[in-house]
Amino acid sequence: MTAFLQLLFQGVALGCIYALVALGFTVVYRASKVINFAQGSLLLVGAYLVSFLATDLNLPFVAAVVGAIALLATGGAVFQMTVLRRMLGQPVFVLVMITIGLSIVIDSSIPAIFGGNARILGDPWGASAVHVGGVTLNWVRIWTVVCTGLILALYFAFDRFSRYGLAMRATAADEEAALAVGVPVRRVYALTWAIAGGVAAVGGLFLAGFPSSVNPSLGDVALRAFPAIILGGLDSPPGAVVGGITIGIVEVMSSGYAPGWLGNDFSSVAPYVVMILVLLSRPYGLFGTRPVERV
């Protein structure tokens, strides 16, 4: 039982990171139908930014985190406004290719600037933990869960109640109709990229926490979060959360319980197995939009 709870906690913490990755994906995809292949690379930038601000510039950790979020959110919006905006009227496919290009640029620039070695994050937690009845709760994982919960609550409140949240939903539903009634659609797109950047900074920082470190392979998390996005439904932020946490738990549980004959690394396959099983019965994912219209 202790082992189960331990794995459950680790699974939820890992799932929170996946949920943040998936949220960044779906926010952009829902509004503009662009699959952002650079989301994992944005996480990588986030981790390095926090590390740079906290260790090289010696900023207090909280300031480093806030600064990284602000910088990456700005960076996302600027990228959208300067690069993607020029592609107005081009097929979505072109934009998707540009995001692949962006991810290549980032993935190769980071080692060029910071070197290929692992860096320390500069976080105050390290490997410290509390022990509750035999279950080890690492502080970094506790904060992962807390901060993810906070960010998700903020995002959903924004989406549901704010003017620009409404504008995002209207743009997602029908871009041309939104333009036609006066929604500044281009500003909405810039906003979705800012959100993608902001959540990537948080995801990246926790991804680099103990037992990992700040290193150039962090961006690979996007591949591992992929089943979470598909599972939840590409265009559903709540689906991103449910999918992310589910996949996190599946991955950690299968690493703890999978029998030996499945091989050593079955835990990295298990999320895809779950994804395929779900898609067999729900082709649009758990929460994805299946168009329902009254004609």
Next chain:
Amino acid sequence: MSQEEEVRPVTRGPSVGAVTGAQQTPAHAPVSSALLEVDELRVTYGGAVLALDGVSFSVPEGGTVALLGANGAGKTTALRAVTGLLRFHGGQVTAGSIRFAGRSIARADAATLVGSGIGQVLEGRRVFADLTVAENLRVGAFAGRARRREREIRQELLELFPILAERADQPAGLLSGGQQQVLAIARALMAQPRLLLLDEPSLGLAPRVVAEIGQALRTINERGCALLLVEQSTALAMRATEHAYLLETGRIRTHASTAEMLSDERVRASYLGAPAVLGHPEEVTR
């Protein structure tokens, strides 16, 4: 309660509308400066296909104008040119001018134009199906010229279209076709347009519903909002507009008062598919 009754607009209520914002414009604008003036407009799609070839028309302040013509004549393209949506469809104005309230708007972007007083209702209603009726109206107020008065404007619209108040919390996708059309019109009015452009608002609606939409448009016009109506069928144009232009493959063929135009048998038969020559009207117009 039948659908026809549900969408019927209530014509009583405040006569000078907060809805249309007409009071913000001079009551006696000189005749020479129409509210919307399109002059010798040429539009191409993809740099190759010529959609409009020297089209001129105008809508006077508070006036009602119909743009008639068969499928493919260029009616929707003309609207897109005015509202800044051409680029969205890969189209481009290559010559001519568009002036709204005296200012050139040929290069303005869509959202800005809504803010400066041009409202539009796209073909096929295009309500946000997953958003509630109330949320659809809120989106309409996004670029409004009088956002501070959003509540007041909405109240007035809900009095004009009571069905929207009844259905306020339902997803717009669950409304009937006629109700969705009413919602699309109300959503556009949330921005307090001085000119409302409507693309085929009668498409797919029963004749009685069309009559009621016509009544609503007249009420909106009485409150000071000019109308530019694009139609393939003639019933709504007859009800709601005074003047009409006939478009034929990218050019203005003729213009006259709507009644005159629609009483011309040749016009009806050749361009509008009215039942003069060929069998059933439905088959011909579609």
